[in-house]
Each structure stands twice: as structure tokens, then as C-alpha cells.
Amino acid sequence: MESQIKLDFENFLNKEKFSSSQIQLKKNNFNEFIKKGFPNKRIEDWKFSDLNQIIQTNIKKLNFINSDIKKEDFEITTVKDFEHNKIIFLNGVILKVDFTFEENDKIIIQQNHNINEDNVENSLVSLNSAFVSNYVKFTVKKGYETKKPLIFYNYLTSDITSSALNIRIDIDLEDGSSLNVVDLSNQNLNNNFINLRQNFHIGENAILKKYFLDTGNSPNIKYIYNNLDLSKNSHLEYFILSSGSKFLKNDIICSLNNEYGSISLNGVINLDGEKHHEIKTVINHKDENCKSYQLIKCVLTDKSKGVYQGKIYVDNKAQKTDGYQLSRALLLNDQTEFNAKPELEIYADDVKCSHGSTSGNIDEDSIFYLMSRGLSYEQSKQLLVNGFLHEVLEKITDEKIKIFIKKLTGLENEY
Amino acid sequence: MLSIKNLRAKIDNKEILKGLNLNINPGEVHAIMGPNGSGKSTLSNILTGKKGYEIEGEVTFEKEDLLKLEPEERAHKGIFLAFQYPLEIPGVNTNIFLKTSINAIKKARGEKELDAIEFLKLIKKKSADLKFDEKILSRQLNVGFSGGEKKKNEILQMSILNPKLAILDETDSGLDIDALRVVSEGVNTLRNQNNAFLIITHYQRLLDYVIPDYVHVLKNGQIIKSGGPELAKNLEKLGYKDFN
Numbered sequence: 001m002e003s004q005i006k007l008d009f010e011n012f013l014n015k016e017k018f019s020s021s022q023i024q025l026k027k028n029n030f031n032e033f034i035k036k037g038f039p040n041k042r043i044e045d046w047k048f049s050d051l052n053q054i055i056q057t058n059i060k061k062l063n064f065i066n067s068d069i070k071k072e073d074f075e076i077t078t079v080k081d082f083e084h085n086k087i088i089f090l091n092g093v094i095l096k097v098d099f100t101f102e103e104n105d106k107i108i109i110q111q112n113h114n115i116n117e118d119n120v121e122n123s124l125v126s127l128n129s130a131f132v133s134n135y136v137k138f139t140v141k142k143g144y145e146t147k148k149p150l151i152f153y154n155y156l157t158s159d160i161t162s163s164a165l166n167i168r169i170d171i172d173l174e175d176g177s178s179l180n181v182v183d184l185s186n187q188n189l190n191n192n193f194i195n196l197r198q199n200f201h202i203g204e205n206a207i208l209k210k211y212f213l214d215t216g217n218s219p220n221i222k223y224i225y226n227n228l229d230l231s232k233n234s235h236l237e238y239f240i241l242s243s244g245s246k247f248l249k250n251d252i253i254c255s256l257n258n259e260y261g262s263i264s265l266n267g268v269i270n271l272d273g274e275k276h277h278e279i280k281t282v283i284n285h286k287d288e289n290c291k292s293y294q295l296i297k298c299v300l301t302d303k304s305k306g307v308y309q310g311k312i313y314v315d316n317k318a319q320k321t322d323g324y325q326l327s328r329a330l331l332l333n334d335q336t337e338f339n340a341k342p343e344l345e346i347y348a349d350d351v352k353c354s355h356g357s358t359s360g361n362i363d364e365d366s367i368f369y370l371m372s373r374g375l376s377y378e379q380s381k382q383l384l385v386n387g388f389l390h391e392v393l394e395k396i397t398d399e400k401i402k403i404f405i406k407k408l409t410g411l412e413n414e415y
Numbered sequence: 416m417l418s419i420k421n422l423r424a425k426i427d428n429k430e431i432l433k434g435l436n437l438n439i440n441p442g443e444v445h446a447i448m449g450p451n452g453s454g455k456s457t458l459s460n461i462l463t464g465k466k467g468y469e470i471e472g473e474v475t476f477e478k479e480d481l482l483k484l485e486p487e488e489r490a491h492k493g494i495f496l497a498f499q500y501p502l503e504i505p506g507v508n509t510n511i512f513l514k515t516s517i518n519a520i521k522k523a524r525g526e527k528e529l530d531a532i533e534f535l536k537l538i539k540k541k542s543a544d545l546k547f548d549e550k551i552l553s554r555q556l557n558v559g560f561s562g563g564e565k566k567k568n569e570i571l572q573m574s575i576l577n578p579k580l581a582i583l584d585e586t587d588s589g590l591d592i593d594a595l596r597v598v599s600e601g602v603n604t605l606r607n608q609n610n611a612f613l614i615i616t617h618y619q620r621l622l623d624y625v626i627p628d629y630v631h632v633l634k635n636g637q638i639i640k641s642g643g644p645e646l647a648k649n650l651e652k653l654g655y656k657d658f659n
Contacts, residue, residue, distance in 0.1 A: 364466075369502040372463050373516040373572065374490035374523065383515065387506030387555070 002034065008064035009130065015065070016133045022114055029115075030130035036123035045251075048307040048339040049278045051124075051223065054247050058221060059191045063163045064131060066091060076153065081407070082400040084182070085150045087136070091160055092167035092196075094136055101148040108139040112170070122251075124223050128166045128197045135168035142174040142203075149180040149401060156220075161190035168197045175203035175231070180398050185214040185222075185244055194222040202234040204258075209237040211401055215408050216244040217273075225251045230290075232258035239396055240267035241405060242277045249278040256283070256290035256318075263292040266395040270409065271304035278307035281325075285318040285351075294325035297392045298359075299385055300336035309341040310355065316347035323351065329359035330388050332381070386410075416441050416611055417462075417481075417580055422472035423636075424454075424461055431457040433636035434472070439580065442608040446622055447615045448647060449633035450655040455615045456499060458633070459584040462613075463496040464489050476580070491523035493579030497569035497586045504556040509568070512556050513538065517575055541574050545601050563594040570601040577605070582613045587621035599624030619651040 009030050013023060041050040055062065076088060087109075088096040099107055111134050118129075140146060156165075173179055202208050214222070222245050230236055242248055254263055269277050283292045298306040312323040329338035342355035362384055370380035389409070396402040417439040424432040431454045439445055449455050461468055464486035474481040476492060484492070504512070517537075518528040529537065542549045547567055557565050566586050573581050583602070587595055602612060602625045614625065622630070622644060630646040631638045634655060640646065 363502075366502050366504055368465050368486060369498065369504070370512075370516075371486035372490055372496050372498075373512075373576070374487050374520040375515060376487050376519070377485075379515065379519065383507055383512065384504065387504055390506030390555075 004061065005034070005064050012065045012131060012133075016113075018113070018133075025115060025117060026130050029126040032126040033123050033130060036126070039123060045280065045309070048305075048309070048341075049247070049249055049276065051221075051247075051249070054221060054276070055193060058219065058246060059162050059193060061162055062193060066160060066163050066165065076155065078153070079151060079182075079184075079404065081404045083148050085146070085148055086153060087150065088153045088155065089136075089167070090155050091157055092154075092165050093134060095155075099150075102146055103144070106141045106144040107146070108141065110137045110139075111135070112137045120225075120227075122225065124195055125197060125225055127164075128168060128195050128225070131164070131166040132168045132197075135170070137170040137172070139172040140174060140177040140179050140206075143176040144174075145178040146180070149182055149398065151182045151184060153184055156190075156192065158190070160192055162192065164193045164195060166195045166197075168199075170199045170201075171208075172201045173203050173206040173208055173234075176205045177203065178207040178209075180209040180401065181211065182401060182404075183210065183212045185212075185216075185218075189218060191219045191246075192221070194220055196222065196224045198224065198226045200226070200228040200236075202228065202230045202236060204231045205233050206231070207235045207237075209239075209398055209401075211239045211241075211396070211398075211405065212250065213241045213405065213408065214244045214248055215241060218244055219246045221245065221247040223249050223251070226253065228252070228254045230254065230256050230258075230261040230263070233260040235261070236263045236265075237395075237397060238263070238265045239405075240279060241270070241409065242267060242279065243270045243275075243409075245275070245277070247276050249280065252279070252281045254281070254283050254292070256285050256292065257287060259287045259289045261287075261290045263290075263294075264395060265292070265294045266392050267296045267308075268389055268392055268409070269296065269298040269300075269306040269308075270389070271298075271300050271306060272302045274303045276305040276307075278309070280307075280309040282311045282313065283323060285312070285314045285321045285323060285348075287315075287318055289320045290318065291322040292324070293322075295392050295395060296325075296327040297389055298327065298329040298338055299332065299389065300329065300338060301332040303335045305337040305339075307339045308357070309343075311343040311345065312353055312355070314344075314346040314348050314351050314353065319348050319350040321348060321351040321353065323353040325355045327357045328388075329357075330385065331359060331361055332385075416477060417613075418473075418475045420473040422458075422461070422474060423470070424457055425469040426457070426467060431468075431636055432461070435633075435637055437631065437638065439611045439613060441579075441611055443629065444606065444612045444614065444625060444627045446627040446630045446647060447613065447633050447638075448617065448619075448630060448650055451617075453633045454636045455633055456584055459496055459499075459582045459613075459615060462489075462582055463494060487519070488523075490576075490578075491520055495573050495576055495578035495581045497566070497573055497581065497583045499584040499586075499588070501557050501560075501565040501569055503558045503560075505558050507556045509552045509554060509556045510534075510538065513552070513572065513575060516572070520576060537575060541571055544604065545571055545574065546597055547571050562589040563591060566590055566598060567594060567601075570598050574601055574605055578610065580611050580613065581605070582615065584615045585617065586614075587616055587618060595621065596624060619647040622647045 038052040039046040040052040340357035
């Protein structure tokens with residue numbers, strides 16, 4: 001792989017026109033990645049998900065640059081369930097922006113060519129920085145509350161195969177603004193490695209609701225590095241539906257940098273076949289009176305594997321912190337695997353924190369109760385699984401998006 | 416309708432039922448009384464198809480071998496068990512469960528399934544009959560229900576599903592007098608010439624409201640005595656100790 005990636009990197013630098021300082025920055029990142037390579041299970045953060053192994057098993061020869069897009073070979077199907085703004089990405093590059101429902105000049109979208117130096121110790125972030133170009137940076141202006149949700153449609157053309165795509169999106173919510181974003185995953189039936197980095201800055205009194213939905217079935221391998229910075233009295237609602245890809249790891253780092261910030265982070269991992277998904281969170285409580293709540297539920301069948309690693313860090317300045325996390329897994333047969341690693345690291349003394357993790361099988365007495373009312377075993381099981389996931393779906397506060405997500409998961413009330 | 420011949424049942428190698436015989440005809444109400452551990456709940460579990468028992472003997476329901484059928488097939492045939500301890504099913508809306516249940520049964524019988532409006536109409540009527548607060552049906556199934564509400568919910572399900580044979584497993588335990596009356600009225604309203612009830616109870620008090628045709632005393636895995644309603648009254652006076 002090493003000679004291929006070096007060649008691809010040279011070609012990439014020749015193709016894109018970067019300044020000499022940018023070239024140097026990219027080379028530094030590239031060398032950092034070459035030094036460390038894809039993460040493997042010897043790295044603590046990756047002990048349950050050996051990405052190096054997963055890529056080797058699923059993708060024979062990985063390309064790091066992609067040919068130009070053939071726009072004609074795909075079709076866009078947009079969501080009809082609710083009115084929304086849209087940004088359509090094709091192979092990670094913006095194809096179309098539509099903010100029909102918003103006021104002019106309140107949302108600024110820029111294509112950014114240049115990266116800044118940052119000190120994230122993560123080889124995949126280095127890889128991303130080395131190869132990313134034309135990434136999106138968008139800003140919701142001060143005090144502007146968006147009227148409709150925004151959907152990110154992520155499409156891959158069918159000619160993209162065995163490719164590594166390095167994509168980046170930066171979102172800045174200025175003070176007092178608000179935005180609801182739905183991130184719809186890439187649907188592509190080829191084996192690719194998608195390395196997405198998202199940075200969010202949530203200003204004072206601003207509210208971000210983010211719904212990340214990975215549905216359907218795809219052989220793609222995805223890593224998403226999310227960095228979210230919260231300012232004073234800001235709020236983040238983050239929901240993950242992790243279900244469609246062969247492998248998916250959502251790495252989420254949230255920092256409550258100033259007082260009265262709050263986070264509600266909830267996720268469903270719902271897997272079949274040989275899928276393997278991980279949610280890893282770090283919530284940094286850096287100042288007083290901040291709250292964080294996390295609830296992750298995992299339903300596993302066939303030979304699938306689910307992982308939740310959650311860490312709550314409470315700085316010695318962060319008195320009066322509320323930090324809670326709970327993960328629960330339902331294992332529908334004995335070939336499934338669930339790993340949980342809850343961690344609390346607390347340096348303040350006036351805090352309320354808890355963590356918990358449970359895993360278990362479906363309750364046969366409950367199945368019998370439902371069957372005695374005429375439901376088949378499968379129907380009963382489905383009803384219990386739906387009931388198990390109900391609690392976490394109810395955490396979604398945008399009602400229209402909640403109904404949409406329930407429909408996607410087959411949990412829509414018929415009532 | 417139901418015929419049980421020499422029924423023996425073991426669980427974890429312990430024999431619970433030791434040759435039980437019972438016949439129930441349409442239009443009849445049978446009460447089974449017995450001390451703790453006599454096998455009352457085992458009998459109701461076996462009739463409704465709970466797994467985990469080693470069973471010998473013969474049970475037929477409308478001339479069909481009942482023991483071969485899955486629990487849901489028994490429900491489709493018209494057997495209903497009001498659970499002694501109704502299970503709490505978190506996250507499942509009671510109305511949705513009821514609708515799924517009635518439509519599963521209707522579908523199995525080749526009848527037309529109820530649409531949302533027909534279902535709501537039925538629910539409205541049945542809950543009014545049972546003086547059951549409809550609001551409770553929009554809550555999660557049995558979650559946070561009081562003991563009485565759970566039992567009434569069982570009776571509501573019974574009245575909606577309109578079974579041929581209803582087995583009430585200690586439905587009267589834990590009910591206050593008013594709830595007991597409501598439950599009894601539910602049974603009496605449903606009672607007709609075509610259906611039958613098997614009421615399992617410790618006490619005679621339910622039988623003051625639902626007058627049985629037959630009372631059986633179950634002790635040590637066998638029916639040791641059968642009689643009319645007066646048997647229940649005698650039992651209440653003497654206790655189970657004197658029945659040998």
C-alpha cells in the first residue's frame with residue numbers, strides 16, 4: 001500500500017494547486033499518517049475495531065485519488081416527508097446548494113481549499129488533512145434561527161470503487177443561531193473507505209440538532225471524526241442511527257467550553273449480517289453548570305458486532321456538572337458481540353455523574369405473553385425490539401424528523 | 416370443548432401435575448382452587464403453550480390435539496390466558512399491541528382485519544363497559560400500571576379478543592373490592608352458551624360474583640374433589656388442609 005499511497009499523494013499535489021505553505025502542511029500530515037498507518041487493535045481507542053484489518057479484508061487495493069466525476073450516472077432522490085434545505089454532495093464535493101426556505105445572507109457557504117495546522121493525534125485525521133481539498137465551510141450568521149432543517153445528501157457515483165474519500169465539513173453556528181441538520185449517508189454498492197471529518201462550533205446561546213443516519217445496506221467502510229465545541233449556554237442534540245454500512249465508527253469529541261452548555265447525545269446501533277459499528281464519545285466538561293446525557297441502544301443479530309466507548313471527562317473547574325451515560329444492548333443470538341467501555345474521569349468534587357451498561361437476550365416470558373395474544377414469534381420479537389428502541393427515538397425533539405427516522409427504522413406507529 | 420386426560424407435567428425433573436383429568440363444555444364456568452404449589456399456574460401455562468415442561472397425557476381442544484400447537488395458534492383457536500402477573504413491555508404502546516393482537520387473530524381466522532377507526536370504536540366501547548380509563552391505553556403496555564390496572568387490562572384484552580375458552584389465573588389476587596366487581600362483571604358480560612371459563616383462584620370471593628358451575632380442588636398435582644359452588648364455600652371454612 002505504501003508505494004501506491006505515495007504515488008497517489010504526489011499526483012494529488014500536482015493536480016490540485018496548493019500554495020507552498022499548504023503543500024508543506026499537507027506533507028507533514030501525510031508523513032504523520034505514513035508513520036502511524038491505519039489504526040489497529042493495539043491502539044487503545046481501536047481495541048474493539050481493528051480498522052487496519054477491516055480495510056485489508058474488505059478492500060484489496062485502496063486508491064487515494066479519484067477520477068473526475070461523471071455527473072450523468074446517478075439519480076437524486078430527495079426526502080418528501082418534510083420541507084427542507086439541501087446540500088448535495090457528490091463524492092464529497094458540493095454539487096448543489098439549496099436554501100430555498102432561508103433568508104439571504106444569513107447562511108454563508110464557502111469552499112475552502114486551505115487547511116490549518118491542528119494538533120489532533122489521530123492518523124485518520126492526518127490522512128484527511130493530507131488529501132482533503134475543496135471542503136465546505138458554512139456559517140449560520142449571528143442570531144439567525146433557520147426555519148427548516150437542512151439535509152446533507154451524500155452520494156457516491158458508481159465508478160467510485162476501492163477508493164479512499166477524504167471529506168471535510170466545517171460548520172459554524174454564530175451566537176444565538178440555530179440549525180437542524182440531517183446527514184443522510186452515502187449509498188454506494190462498492191467497497192470504499194470514507195474518511196469524514198466534521199468540525200462544529202456552536203456559539204453562545206446557539207442550538208445545533210444533528211441527526212446522522214446511516215441506513216440501508218452498503219459494503220462501505222466509514223470513519224467519522226466529529227469535533228464539536230460548545231460555547232456558553234449553547235445546546236447540542238446529537239442523534240445517530242448506525243445501521244447500513246459494513247463498518248462504521250463514529251468518533252465524537254464534544255467540549256463544553258463554557259458554563260451552562262448542554263448535550264443530549266443518543267444513538268441506535270441496529271445491525272445484521274457481519275456488520276461492525278462503533279460509537280465512541282468523549283464529553284469534556286470544562287466549565288461549571290454544564291450537562292451531558294448519553295443513551296445508546298444496540299440491537300444485534302446474525303454475526304454483527306456493536307461497540308460503545310464513552311468517556312466523560314470533568315475538569316477541576318467544572319463544578320456542578322451533570323454527566324450521565326447509559327448503553328444497553330439486545331443480543332438476538334449467540335454469535336453477536338457487544339463491547340462497552342464506559343469511563344469517567346473526574347477532577348471536580350461537586351458533580352453528578354453516572355455510567356451504566358447492560359446487555360442481554362430477548363425476554364422469553366415477554367415473548368410468551370405476546371404470543372399468547374396471537375402474535376407469531378417473529379412479530380413478538382419485532383415488537384419487543386421496537387419497544388427497546390422506542391426510548392432512544394423518543395429523545396429526538398424535532399417531531400418531523402422523529403417521524404421520518406421512525407419510518408426509516410420501521411418503528412413508525414401505525415396509529 | 417376442552418378435554419384433559421391424565422395430564423402429567425414435569426419441570427426441571429420435578430413432577431408438578433400428576434395425572435390431571437378435566438372436561439369443560441361450552442357454556443360452563445369451572446373454578447379450580449388449591450393451595451400454593453398445587454400446580455394451578457402450571458396447568459394454565461401448559462394449556463396456553465408455555466415452553467419448558469415435559470408433558471405426558473392428552474389435551475384436546477375442540478377435538479384437536481392442543482399440545483402440538485404453538486402459543487399463538489392456540490390464541491387463534493380461541494384460548495386466552497389472563498396472566499397472574501401480566502408482563503410489562505416497555506416502549507410498546509398498549510393500543511398498538513391490542514390492534515396487532517386482534518388483527519393477528521382475525522387474520523389467522525381468515526376474517527377481515529380492523530382498520531384504525533373500527534379498532535378505536537371497539538376499544539372505546541369495551542373500555543367504557545369495563546369502566547377502564549381509555550387514556551391508559553395510550554401508555555406503554557402495563558408499564559407503571561397499578562396491580563389493579565394490569566388485571567383490568569387483562570380482562571379488557573379478553574373482552575376484545577372474545578375467546579372461546581378463557582383461563583383466568585388468579586385474576587382476583589391483589590384486586591380491591593371495586594376492581595373485583597368490575598372484573599367479575601367483565602366475565603359475566605362475556606359469559607354465554609358458546610364459551611367457557613376456567614377460573615383459577617385461591618379464594619372464594621371472586622366466586623361470589625362469578626358463580627361457577629363446577630368447583631375443583633387441585634392438590635399435589637391432581638384434582639382430588641369436584642363439586643358445585645358450595646364446595647368453594649366449604650373450602651373457605653375448612654381450608655385446604657382437611658382435603659386429602
